[in-house]
Amino acid sequence: MSRIDDHVPLVDLGDERPQVAARARIQSPIVPRASISGRALVAVVAIMTFLASMTTGAVLLISASASEWQSDVASEITIQVRPQAGRNLDKDVAAIVDAMRTQPGIVDARPFSKQESSQLLEPWLGSGLSLDDLPVPRVIVARVSPGTALDLAALRSRILGVAPSASVDDHRAWIERMRSMSGATVAAGLGILALVIVATIISVSFATRGAMAANRPIVEVLHFVGAGDRYIADRFFRHFLLLGLEGGLIGGGAAMLLFGFSESIAGWFSGTPVGDQFAALLGTFSLRPSGYLVLAVQAVMIAAITAWASRRTLFATLDDIE
Amino acid sequence: MVRFENVGLRYGLGPEILRDLNFLIPAHSFQFLTGPSGAGKTSLLKLLFLSLRPTRGLVNLFGRDVSLLGKNEVADLRKRIGIVLQDFRLLDHMTTYENVSLPFRVIGRDESSYRKEVIDLLKWVGLGDRMDALPPILSGGEKQRAAIARAVISRPQLLLADEPTGNVDPTLGRRLLRLFIELNKTGTAVVIATHDITLMDQYEARRLVLHQGRLHIYE
Numbered sequence: 001m002s003r004i005d006d007h008v009p010l011v012d013l014g015d016e017r018p019q020v021a022a023r024a025r026i027q028s029p030i031v032p033r034a035s036i037s038g039r040a041l042v043a044v045v046a047i048m049t050f051l052a053s054m055t056t057g058a059v060l061l062i063s064a065s066a067s068e069w070q071s072d073v074a075s076e077i078t079i080q081v082r083p084q085a086g087r088n089l090d091k092d093v094a095a096i097v098d099a100m101r102t103q104p105g106i107v108d109a110r111p112f113s114k115q116e117s118s119q120l121l122e123p124w125l126g127s128g129l130s131l132d133d134l135p136v137p138r139v140i141v142a143r144v145s146p147g148t149a150l151d152l153a154a155l156r157s158r159i160l161g162v163a164p165s166a167s168v169d170d171h172r173a174w175i176e177r178m179r180s181m182s183g184a185t186v187a188a189g190l191g192i193l194a195l196v197i198v199a200t201i202i203s204v205s206f207a208t209r210g211a212m213a214a215n216r217p218i219v220e221v222l223h224f225v226g227a228g229d230r231y232i233a234d235r236f237f238r239h240f241l242l243l244g245l246e247g248g249l250i251g252g253g254a255a256m257l258l259f260g261f262s263e264s265i266a267g268w269f270s271g272t273p274v275g276d277q278f279a280a281l282l283g284t285f286s287l288r289p290s291g292y293l294v295l296a297v298q299a300v301m302i303a304a305i306t307a308w309a310s311r312r313t314l315f316a317t318l319d320d321i322e
Numbered sequence: 323m324v325r326f327e328n329v330g331l332r333y334g335l336g337p338e339i340l341r342d343l344n345f346l347i348p349a350h351s352f353q354f355l356t357g358p359s360g361a362g363k364t365s366l367l368k369l370l371f372l373s374l375r376p377t378r379g380l381v382n383l384f385g386r387d388v389s390l391l392g393k394n395e396v397a398d399l400r401k402r403i404g405i406v407l408q409d410f411r412l413l414d415h416m417t418t419y420e421n422v423s424l425p426f427r428v429i430g431r432d433e434s435s436y437r438k439e440v441i442d443l444l445k446w447v448g449l450g451d452r453m454d455a456l457p458p459i460l461s462g463g464e465k466q467r468a469a470i471a472r473a474v475i476s477r478p479q480l481l482l483a484d485e486p487t488g489n490v491d492p493t494l495g496r497r498l499l500r501l502f503i504e505l506n507k508t509g510t511a512v513v514i515a516t517h518d519i520t521l522m523d524q525y526e527a528r529r530l531v532l533h534q535g536r537l538h539i540y541e
Contacts, residue, residue: 027433032415221411225472226401227428228394
C-alpha cells in the first residue's frame with residue numbers, strides 16, 4: 001500500500017505537543033465479546049453439546065456393559081449331562097470333570113451340586129425339591145483360559161466318549177444375539193449423535209446469522225477502513241470459536257458432572273436389590289477415563305464445528321455486504 | 323487518479339439519478355462537491371468509494387477499471403481512500419482512540435508505532451480529553467471529528483468527506499478545513515461534499531456542482 005509522506009507529521013501541535021511518552025493502551029477486541037446474540041449462541045452450543053455428550057455417554061455405557069457380559073459369558077463353557085437309563089449320572093459327571101481338568105485351555109471345571117441345581121430350579125418348581133425324584137440334568141461349568149482358542153469339536157467328541165448323554169454349550173448363539181443387540185443399540189446411538197451434530201450445525205448457522213446481523217455495522221466499518229474479507233472473517237472466526245468453546249465447555253462439563261453424579265448414586269445403592277439389578281443390567285454404570293476423554297474431545301469438536309459453520313455463514317454474509 | 327466517462331447510476335428500476343458524468347480528479351487536487359439536497363452527492367461519493375458500481379460508463383480509480391475489480395482488490399484500493407460519512411459510522415464498543423487508530427490496526431501495525439500520531443491528531447481536532455470516551459457519550463460534533471480523524475489518520479491518497487462540518491461550530495469548521503488543506507498539501511486529493519457556501523468561500527478550490535443528475539465543473 002502506498003502512503004503519502006509518512007515521515008512528516010500530519011498536524012503540528014506546537015506547544016500542545018505532549019512532552020511525555022503516551023502510555024500503551026489495551027485494545028478492545030474488534031468484535032465485542034458480550035452481546036445478546038453471542039450469549040444466545042453460547043446457549044445453543046451448550047445445549048447441543050450436552051445432548052451430544054449424553055448420547056455418546058449412553059452409547060459408551062451400553063457398549064462397555066455389552067462387552068463385559070460377552071467376555072464373562074465367552075469365558076465359560078456349560079456342559080449338561082442328562083440322566084440316561086443304565087448309566088450312573090454322578091459317575092458320568094465326575095468323569096467329565098476329570099476329562100475337562102486335563103484339557104488344555106480349561107482353567108477350572110466345577111459341577112453344580114444337587115443342592116445348587118435345586119436352587120437354580122427353585123423359582124420354577126418351588127422349594128423343598130428333591131432331585132432324586134426327577135430326571136434333572138446336572139450342569140458342569142468350565143472356565144476357559146482367556147485368549148485360548150478351544151477346539152470345541154474335539155472337546156465335544158471327547159466328552160461324548162466319556163458320557164454319551166452330555167451336551168456342550170459355549171453360549172455362541174446367545175453371544176451372537178447379544179452382539180447384534182448391542183451393535184444395533186450402538187448404531188442407533190451413533191445415528192442419534194449424527195442427528196444431534198447436524199442439528200448443531202443448523203442451529204449454530206442460524207444463531208451465527210443472527211449474531212452477524214447484529215454485527216453488520218462492524219463489518220461495514222471494517223470495509224470502510226480497508227479491511228479485506230479474510231481479515232474480517234479471521235476476527236469473527238476467532239470470536240465464534242471462543243463462543244463455541246465456552247458453550248462446549250458448559251455443555252460438555254455439565255454432561256460429565258451428570259455422569260460422575262450418576263456413578264456416585266450407583267455407588268450409594270450398591271448392595272441393595274435395586275442397585276444389584278442396575279449393576280446386572282448396566283454394569284458399573286460408570287464411564288471409564290477414556291469415556292470422559294471422548295466427551296472432552298467431542299466438546300472441542302462441537303466448538304470447531306461452531307467455528308466452521310460460523311465461517312461459512314460469515315463468508316455468505318460478507319458477500320451480501322458491499 | 324480518478325476518471326469518470328459517461329457514468330450513469332440508477333437504483334433498481336428507478337430513474338437515473340446520475341447521468342453522463344465525465345470528470346477527472348487529479349492527484350494532489352482539492353475540490354468541493356456541491357448541489358441541492360437529493361442531487362446525488364452521497365451517491366457520487368459512494369461510487370468514488372466503490373460502495374456502488376455504476377449502471378453504465380467507465381470508472382477508473384488509481385489506474386484500475388473498477389468493473390473488473392475483485393473483492394480483495396476493492397479492499398486494497400479502499401486502503402488508499404479515506405471517507406467521512408454523514409452518519410459517522412464509529413464502533414460503539416471502541417474508544418475514540420481505538421476508532422481513530424482502526425485503519426492502522428487492520429493493516430497489522432504495532433500499537434506503539436502509531437500511538438503518538440493518533441494522540442497528536444486527536445488533540446488537533448479537539449478530542450484530546452475524549453480519547454477514552456465511547457462514541458455513545460460523544461456529542462454529534464465530537465463524533466464527526468472522530469470520524470474525520472479516522473479518515474485522515476492513514477494519510478490516504480484520496481479523501482472523501484460528506485458534509486464534514488455539518489455538526490460543528492464555524493470556528494471548529496475552519497479548523498477542520500485547515501486539516502483538510504494540510505492533508506492536501508502533503509499530497510492527498512480531497513473531495514468535500516457540502517452545502518455550506520461559507521465553508522466553500524473560505525478556500526479557493528475547484529467546485530463540482532451536481533444539478534438534476536448532471537455535473538457542472540467550475541475550475
